[in-house]
Amino acid sequence: MTDDPSSLRAFFAAWELFGDPTLTGALCGALLGFLGVYIVVRRMVFLSAALSQAAGLGVAAAWYAQIAWSVPAAVASPTNGAAIFTVFAALALMGRRAGQALRSDSVLGLVYLVTAAATLAIGTRIVQEVQDIESILFGSGVAVAPGDFHLVAWMTLLLGLPHLWLHRGFAQIVLDRDSAQVRGLPVRTLDLALVLSLALAVSVSTRVLGALPVFAFTVLPAMAALRVAANLSQALVAAALVGAVSGFVGYLLAFSWKIPVGAAQTLVAAACFGLCAAVGLARRTVLVLQPRHVHGPQCGHALVAHGDHHDYVVDGRLQHPHEGHEDDHGALQD
Amino acid sequence: MSLLLHTSGLEVGHDRRAILPPVDLQVHAQQIWAVVGPNGAGKTTFVRTVLGLLPAIGGTVSQRPKAIGYVPQRTQIDAAVPARAIDLVRAGGERGWSFLNPIAMMRANPAVDRALRDTDTEALARVPWLQLSEGQKQRVLMAQALASQPDLLVLDEPTSAMDLHAERGIFALIERLRDSRGLGVLIVSHNLGLLGRYATHILFVDQDQGTVQAGPAEQVVCTDEFVLRYGTLLRAQEAP
Numbered sequence: 227m228t229d230d231p232s233s234l235r236a237f238f239a240a241w242e243l244f245g246d247p248t249l250t251g252a253l254c255g256a257l258l259g260f261l262g263v264y265i266v267v268r269r270m271v272f273l274s275a276a277l278s279q280a281a282g283l284g285v286a287a288a289w290y291a292q293i294a295w296s297v298p299a300a301v302a303s304p305t306n307g308a309a310i311f312t313v314f315a316a317l318a319l320m321g322r323r324a325g326q327a328l329r330s331d332s333v334l335g336l337v338y339l340v341t342a343a344a345t346l347a348i349g350t351r352i353v354q355e356v357q358d359i360e361s362i363l364f365g366s367g368v369a370v371a372p373g374d375f376h377l378v379a380w381m382t383l384l385l386g387l388p389h390l391w392l393h394r395g396f397a398q399i400v401l402d403r404d405s406a407q408v409r410g411l412p413v414r415t416l417d418l419a420l421v422l423s424l425a426l427a428v429s430v431s432t433r434v435l436g437a438l439p440v441f442a443f444t445v446l447p448a449m450a451a452l453r454v455a456a457n458l459s460q461a462l463v464a465a466a467l468v469g470a471v472s473g474f475v476g477y478l479l480a481f482s483w484k485i486p487v488g489a490a491q492t493l494v495a496a497a498c499f500g501l502c503a504a505v506g507l508a509r510r511t512v513l514v515l516q517p518r519h520v521h522g523p524q525c526g527h528a529l530v531a532h533g534d535h536h537d538y539v540v541d542g543r544l545q546h547p548h549e550g551h552e553d554d555h556g557a558l559q560d
Numbered sequence: 561m562s563l564l565l566h567t568s569g570l571e572v573g574h575d576r577r578a579i580l581p582p583v584d585l586q587v588h589a590q591q592i593w594a595v596v597g598p599n600g601a602g603k604t605t606f607v608r609t610v611l612g613l614l615p616a617i618g619g620t621v622s623q624r625p626k627a628i629g630y631v632p633q634r635t636q637i638d639a640a641v642p643a644r645a646i647d648l649v650r651a652g653g654e655r656g657w658s659f660l661n662p663i664a665m666m667r668a669n670p671a672v673d674r675a676l677r678d679t680d681t682e683a684l685a686r687v688p689w690l691q692l693s694e695g696q697k698q699r700v701l702m703a704q705a706l707a708s709q710p711d712l713l714v715l716d717e718p719t720s721a722m723d724l725h726a727e728r729g730i731f732a733l734i735e736r737l738r739d740s741r742g743l744g745v746l747i748v749s750h751n752l753g754l755l756g757r758y759a760t761h762i763l764f765v766d767q768d769q770g771t772v773q774a775g776p777a778e779q780v781v782c783t784d785e786f787v788l789r790y791g792t793l794l795r796a797q798e799a800p
Contacts, residue, residue: 391662406651409655458642555725
């Protein structure tokens with residue numbers, strides 16, 4: 227009796243073949259999930275879409291340079307092309323006034339459309355590589371070269387560790403940028419570091435996995451984490467976990483169900499979002515259904531005069547019923 | 561009383577165009593300066609320029625304290641960011657490049673604890689921001705500003721969307737903090753009644769009249785420009 231070739235046992239039996247792409251998906255998912263929290267809470271979701279599209283253009287441009295101008299492959303490699311174009315696009319998006327430029331949907335739309343059109347235009351000149359460009363845009367690649375796995379591993383380490391170290395600074399510009407600037411935090415430097423690290427992560431990941439899963443990893447894990455996390459630190463950890471799970475399990479499902487890897491990873495991330503959204507909704511429902519205390523003559527709280535009205539004393543503070551809620555009227559004075 | 565903030569001929573505005581006459585202002589410790597004026601008068605533009613968030617069109621801020629506690633409008637805190645009260649207050653303890661130091665927040669803990677205590681928000685520390693009432697949110701933002709151990713507290717419309725009693729509570733807290741910490745205070749507000757009770761000085765700005773009046777409250781409320789805009793309500797309050 228032979229194993230079903232699509233079973234999990236068969237998958238792990240061939241781990242030598244599938245290990246690198248599976249772990250690559252998990253690492254990219256974890257890093258992009260982590261970075262994606264900043265993207266989602268700053269409402270810059272289309273930034274990652276524009277950057278991954280720019281990465282696609284960089285790959286196409288690199289191939290074109292090899293074919294049309296005979297630039298050595300070591301120089302005009304797809305990875306270099308993706309990195310250069312993505313960083314350039316990120317710097318252009320930073321603009322003179324970083325905060326406004328990054329939030330401008332129209333500017334992001336412009337970059338996305340121009341890079342998409344340019345990628346297709348260049349694609350017609352490098353016919354033999356069109357299949358590769360499509361795999362980059364839609365993430366249908368199954369195999370990951372050992373060199374690409376090592377590249378992703380180093381990228382995760384070199385970007386992940388500084389982000390863990392600097393996360394308090396990045397949190398400040400997300401929570402309240404103006405207050406952070408008043409307290410002397412280098413908000414523009416932090417903006418630049420955030421966008422450049424995102425650009426590098428997106429360019430390498432897009433080159434290896436494809437644009438669809440990269441866009442999914444920067445959006446869906448963060449959306450999932452923000453549904454259940456109590457604060458930003460928790461959200462960062464949860465998003466990294468969801469991203470890693472999506473990358474790993476997505477590859478497993480792609481193997482079992484024989485569907486494109488990028489699509490499977492995106493669907494798993496979407497399922498994680500659905501699960502977290504349900505948990506968040508359940509939590510809020512429990513809160514709403516809890517019997518709410520209503521102040522009244524028999525409620526058990528002392529009623530005291532306060533100016534021209536009366537308040538109830540709760541834990542040493544004055545509460546005043548007002549239009550269905552309680553206003554806080556300060557501490558009880560002796 | 562030590563000089564905290566000094567502006568010399570400071571011109572504020574947008575797109576290189578000044579919207580107010582030059583402002584000369586000296587804020588000392590223990591003073592409460594109210595920035596008043598009608599909607600669109602340039603109050604927030606002035607405050608943001610003083611804070612360094614907007615470039616000055618002309619003149620200078622010749623002296624600014626090292627540590628300024630800024631209390632933004634509550635709507636400035638993005639509801640999409642998950643945060644508990646304690647997370648926001650701790651954020652106030654980050655100054656300059658302190659985030660590079662892994663143990664900086666431990667050093668800031670006493671200041672954070674004191675800020676929570678002074679604003680009576682200790683019991684709210686673990687409560688999500690979105691579940692706080694407007695008055696509680698304001699006190700948390702004041703705790704955040706105090707966590708940076710400022711010399712000057714700048715508040716932008718701290719009592720908007722509050723009922724009168726909650727407003728009184730916030731102003732009483734500001735006065736208490738001024739006394740206990742020796743702070744200078746610069747506050748933008750529309751509540752002339754409470755400002756008349758608590759403010760020691762007034763900066764009256766009016767883009768329509770093209771006027772700026774700055775000085776002790778009892779002097780500014782008597783100027784023709786102030787009376788033209790607000791009548792004699794505050795002058796009557798000042799009378800014994």
